[in-house]
Amino acid sequence: MLKKQxxxxxxxxxxxxxxxxxxxxxxxxxxxxxxxxxxxEKTEAAIAxxxxxxxxxxxxxxxxxxxRMSEQDFNEMLDEAALLCVxxxxxxxxxxxxxxxxxxxxxxxxxxxxxxxxxTKLKDLGFRMAIVSNHRxxxxxxxxxxxxxxxxxxxxxxxxxxxxxPDAQIMRIALNELGLNGESCLYVGDHPFDVLCAKSVGxxxxxxxxxxxxxxxxxxxxxxxxxxxxxxxxxxxxxKGSLYL
Numbered sequence: 001m002l003k004k005q006x007x008x009x010x011x012x013x014x015x016x017x018x019x020x021x022x023x024x025x026x027x028x029x030x031x032x033x034x035x036x037x038x039x040x041e042k043t044e045a046a047i048a049x050x051x052x053x054x055x056x057x058x059x060x061x062x063x064x065x066x067x068r069m070s071e072q073d074f075n076e077m078l079d080e081a082a083l084l085c086v087x088x089x090x091x092x093x094x095x096x097x098x099x100x101x102x103x104x105x106x107x108x109x110x111x112x113x114x115x116x117x118x119x120t121k122l123k124d125l126g127f128r129m130a131i132v133s134n135h136r137x138x139x140x141x142x143x144x145x146x147x148x149x150x151x152x153x154x155x156x157x158x159x160x161x162x163x164x165x166p167d168a169q170i171m172r173i174a175l176n177e178l179g180l181n182g183e184s185c186l187y188v189g190d191h192p193f194d195v196l197c198a199k200s201v202g203x204x205x206x207x208x209x210x211x212x213x214x215x216x217x218x219x220x221x222x223x224x225x226x227x228x229x230x231x232x233x234x235x236x237x238x239x240k241g242s243l244y245l
Contacts, residue, residue: 006204008128008153008178009233010171012189013135016208016230017115017148020107024051027105028082034102035095037086046085054081056192056216063166075104111146114231119151121234130154132174132187132197134164154178166193168200175201186224188233192216195223206233 011017022030025048032047033039039047054077062068069077079099083092122129129152133139137159143149154177158164161173175182182202187194190208192215198205199221207213207223208230215222227233 005184006127006186007180007184008130008186009122010130010132010174010185010187010198010203011152012187012191012194013131013133013139013143015112015190016188017112017119017131018109018146019112021110022105022107024048027107028078030105031079031099031102032082032086035098039086043085047082050081050085051078054078059193060218076100109142111148112230114229115148118230118233119148122237123151125237128153128178128180130156130174130178132156132165132171134158165191165197166200168197171197171201171203175203188227188230192219195219195221206236 014020025044028047028051029039029044032043037043058069058074058077076096080092080096083095083099087095119129131143131152131154133156135157137157139157139159140149140155143152143155149155154174156170156174156177158170161170163169163173165171171182171187175185178185185203186206187198187203188206188208189195189198195205195207195215196219204224205221206225206227207215208227209223211226211228225233225236
């Protein structure tokens with residue numbers, strides 16, 4: 001196996017180091033169930049995939065210059081995507097109106113399982129670490145409150161720098177702050193845009209995704225490593241800067 005050297009590992013935050021609870025998958029499962037549908041495992045997976053695909057499509061449109069959707073319109077778009085998995089056209093309009101009056105479940109942030117252990121072991125191995133995240137301006141303070149901020153030399157947040165993934169400029173900002181080139185770094189994230197953003201500037205990417213996940217055809221890259229959970233990263237690390245691909 002190829003042994004490749006890295007100086008730094010750069011992390012996404014949402015659904016990589018911290019997660020929203022309940023998850024988007026859980027929220028839309030419950031929203032559809034609240035309309036009286038029986039949502040089995042197969043249907044739940046279809047709803048989750050439809051919601052993720054709609055989200056990806058809208059973010060791509062906005063990245064290419066389309067106006068940013070309001071939060072209300074965005075949520076209604078996801079409701080409609082979920083309904084398409086369980087309803088016929090003649091039923092959808094009435095059910096969609098019902099969903100308008102069902103509040104979205106509130107989410108809270110919590111640290112992902114194994115995040116602290118993974119970061120601690122990577123630090124012990126001598127890796128430098130940073131963050132590149134599409135997130136709100138309060139993220140650095142939140143990371144400080146939960147005890148993760150001290151692991152990172154650089155925390156680059158889209159709301160603070162005015163550019164967001166998949167725009168490669170946000171990754172370049174982190175590389176500049178670290179004083180490293182792309183070949184010296186590995187990026188860890190859960191979203192297809194993480195792969196696109198990292199690979200666009202020559203940064204290898206560890207994609208945190210189920211084994212059956214497929215990157216959209218619009219992304220001209222593949223991940224370098226597939227991770228089923230965060231601790232999988234440590235299975236590939238043999239020492240300072242070594243990752244087996």
